[in-house]
Amino acid sequence: MTSLSDRDTPFLALDPTRLDANAARMRARVEALGPRLRPHLKTVKSVPAARRILGEMTNPATVSTLQEAEAFADAGCTDLIYAVGIAPAKLPRVAALRARGVDIAVILDSPAQALAVAEASRTAGAAIPALIEIDCDGKRAGIRSGDPALTIIGRILDSGAELRGVLTHGGGSYGYFTPEDQRQMAAEERFAAVTAAERLRADGLPCPVVSIGSTPSAHFTTDLGGVTEVRAGVYTLMDLMMVNCGVGGIGDIAATVVCTVIGHQPDRGVILTDAGYMALSKDHGTASMPVDQGFGVVAMLDGTPIPDLLVTATSQEHGQLSIRPGSDAPLPELPIGTRLRIYPNHACATVAMHRSFAVLDGEKVTEDWPIMSGW
Amino acid sequence: MTSLSDRDTPFLALDPTRLDANAARMRARVEALGPRLRPHLKTVKSVPAARRILGEMTNPATVSTLQEAEAFADAGCTDLIYAVGIAPAKLPRVAALRARGVDIAVILDSPAQALAVAEASRTAGAAIPALIEIDCDGKRAGIRSGDPALTIIGRILDSGAELRGVLTHGGGSYGYFTPEDQRQMAAEERFAAVTAAERLRADGLPCPVVSIGSTPSAHFTTDLGGVTEVRAGVYTLMDLMMVNCGVGGIGDIAATVVCTVIGHQPDRGVILTDAGYMALSKDHGTASMPVDQGFGVVAMLDGTPIPDLLVTATSQEHGQLSIRPGSDAPLPELPIGTRLRIYPNHACATVAMHRSFAVLDGEKVTEDWPIMSGW
Incomplete structure (x- = not known):
């Protein structure tokens, strides 16, 4: 001892009572607005910490690497999104996880990736689900909700793999420091995702999942209409950046x-x-x-x-x-x-x-x- | 495969021919000027890489943590300096390494640390060697070569532990980008260490080791008179900072x-x-x-x-x-x-x-x- x-x-010291309080507060806040919470486990990268955050390991979770996916799957996770644009060469590991009974979905923002997922689905003999990443803030990845590629990607996935839905990450929220600005960012993030989902549906494509998230936007949002799930990670441990953001x-x-x-x-x-x-x-x-x-x-x-x-x-x-x-x-x-x-x-x-x-x-x-x- | x-x-890919060439070039350069090379293994943190850098594991080496010291000792290293100012609570691990036959020395820059080393030496029943860290550039740790504390620390170590010598780290060399400036920095580093050693000797104290080092100063120096050994680490792998510094x-x-x-x-x-x-x-x-x-x-x-x-x-x-x-x-x-x-x-x-x-x-x-x- x-x-x-x-x-x-x-x-590195961990106060588990703070972890539990942070986890419970965000879960209550998001679920009160309707959607499910899909915690991002990249912050803790730890199975015992994930147990505290998820409650039941079969609850939805997000990962940033396939190593995390495999380790959390070994510990009982069955509902994962690997939330980094898929590299085609990684699809065999995704298919192997799915063959074990883990419902892991990938994300992508190009026809080339969608074709790769369709081909990997054919090779695996089982559809691999993918979400189309939507860019809500011009900071990192995704296509704009109005991009004509949206429907093209959707059609490739719907016919050759599984079009699971759309996903945004409002990382731009790290650049805003008042509740008003944060609520505005959260609204823009929601709007981008919901608009993209509506476009897919208007084109006759399925879009069961509308996934948004970042810790600030999840914390400050007051309206999650049309959103089915919220991803956030750093809220579990918190840090000085999140204190700056007012979380x-x-x-x-x-x-x-x-x-x-x-x-x-x-x-x-x-x-x-x-x-x-x-x-x-x-x-x-x-x-x-x-x-x-x-x-x-x-x-x-x-x-x-x-x-x-x-x-x-x-x-x-x-x-x-x-x-x-x-x-x-x-x-x-x-x-x-x-x-x-x-x-x-x-x-x-x-x-x-x-x-x-x-x-x-x-x-x-x-x-x-x-x-x-x-x- | x-x-x-x-x-x-x-x-992380490693080109071992570049590692070997970098290691050989620095060794030849330093040894041609007289001193021994004591490579810093904190850059590679890897036993097989250390073998390539040291040749014989019993050759002198530098470490930045006691975990490195223990791991490299397990792999055959017997001549180490732990080149971060000693925290008194870490001295039992140092003493345990020494009891295994590993000649590991610590560094320090205060009477309080010297007293702790003396006490740990008494507890262990064997003198723990320490080098006094000399500040040559005002960037991090050490006392100035003219600081009256030098002799006080030296006396505490000489009577209660082992005064192994003096040590500087010319980290300020990372802020210079012409050969002329680098040579000037290297000269100042050498001068600070040699001056401190001469002061200790003038006070009747031993100073067998005069250890200096940083990759730029080790690369650019042309005079190592009075220096017994040179420490450097990042030269083994090189990087874009060292390219900026002209190494x-x-x-x-x-x-x-x-x-x-x-x-x-x-x-x-x-x-x-x-x-x-x-x-x-x-x-x-x-x-x-x-x-x-x-x-x-x-x-x-x-x-x-x-x-x-x-x-x-x-x-x-x-x-x-x-x-x-x-x-x-x-x-x-x-x-x-x-x-x-x-x-x-x-x-x-x-x-x-x-x-x-x-x-x-x-x-x-x-x-x-x-x-x-x-x-």
Whole structure:
């Protein structure tokens, strides 16, 4: 048995009560509006954490890699969307999962991919379901709901595979910081997906699933009319980017990095720790947000943030702590050996640097939950 | 047997002939100037790669975590420096390695750490060697060579543990981009270390080891008088930051990420791949360098760079490729399913995202070399 005070640092601590509260809050919010919740498991990449998030493993879930799909399938998941545009060479692994009884769907946004899914369906002797990705914000992937390719892709899938529906990811919501803007983004995301679904149906094609999602849009939306399911992931652990977006507070962040003070640079106003980018990731996602939190907010071991103390630089196994630029807060006295906790910018990026969660009950580490890596 | 063309993407490919050439070139350069080379194994984090770099595993090496120390010791390493300021709570693991016959030294820059090393030495019944870290560039850790604490720390170690010597890391060399500036930085690094060693000796203290290092300073130095050993790591794999620093060319980069085209966004001039930050890391180390390479330079599967095509954005499992801002190079036709290779900004950060190197012989993957993670 180890505890926050004696486990070798750095390590990733998980407060399971916060995880449970975050998971329950989002589920209640989405289900109250009608759709099903399809949590994205890419944030936790961990089977025991997925059990807490899904309740029943047979509930819908989203994955970002086929390794996640296979591992969560081994743990009982049967209803998955692999929510990254499909590379044709990956379809045999998808077909193998389906042959095991796992209802995994792929996503795509081109006729070339649809033809590949149709061909893989013929090879497998069983239709592979696909959702057409719709671009609602010009940030990443998908076709616009008005693109003529929509019907072309739909027809290829309907005749040669299975047209499962449409899907959007409102990642643009990470660039908005007021409830009004967030509600507007959520409305645009919903509108893009529902419009695409209506176009497919008007062309005589099926569109049973209308899947939207991102943590901010799922949190702020007030209208999910026409939407059948909502995907979100980072709400489960929360992070400083989501705090910037108004989804919650620092007190909702469930995963923190525990580190140790290993040096002082008084002339530069810097305290050194053993949590560098290998423990925190290089993600500086708050850099372009209203509150730039450096590479993380520094807290005492009990989780209480230290006023305006941030991780302001990282190298591989060193973190540099200093006072937020412009603040006149004092640099605290933190002797060599002091243990601290870091609230991360981006939970998905930080979790992926670790091979397990140290699950806390107060000060005690009661379990280690493995985190997967690779593809 | 897999190959560049059929292994599931993304994966990390390693050209062992480049690794060998990089390793041999640096060893010859440093040894010609007198000192021993103590390669930093944090870049590769892999036992088979370490064998290629060290030749004999009993040759000197550097590590950034105790997990690396333990794993490389299991593989035969006996001469290690753990080159991150020691946290007192980690000393029992250091003592355990020493009790196994591994001559591992720690580094530190405060009387508090020296006292902890002395106490751990008493507890272990055997002196633990420590080097005093000297700050040569004001960038991270260490005391200045003129700091009165130098002698205080030296005396504590000499009477209660083992004063092994002094050590600097010239990380500031990453901020210089001409041979003249690099030589100047290397001279300052050498001067700081040698001056500290001379002060200790003038105070009647031993200083057998004078250890300096960073890849740029090790590459550009012309005078290592008074230096006994040189540490460097990223020279083994090379990367786009080192190309910016003038240490080599893209043709020296030994580790690349292989990915697949999964989509197109013609209106934005973007091609999507399945190598996001989970495969590349979030490191944008060239952002502040003369040639900003985004999150990596894109090449054909044979390694030939595509003119001005960069990874310009990443999310967890998506990479966005576009033409370098300001260039009038055309966006190439790269159909769905096309395989590409990405030259990384920062080899240490990219390698750590993967669990193995796919070792190439031409197109073929002949071996998988495990990469460790954790602490």
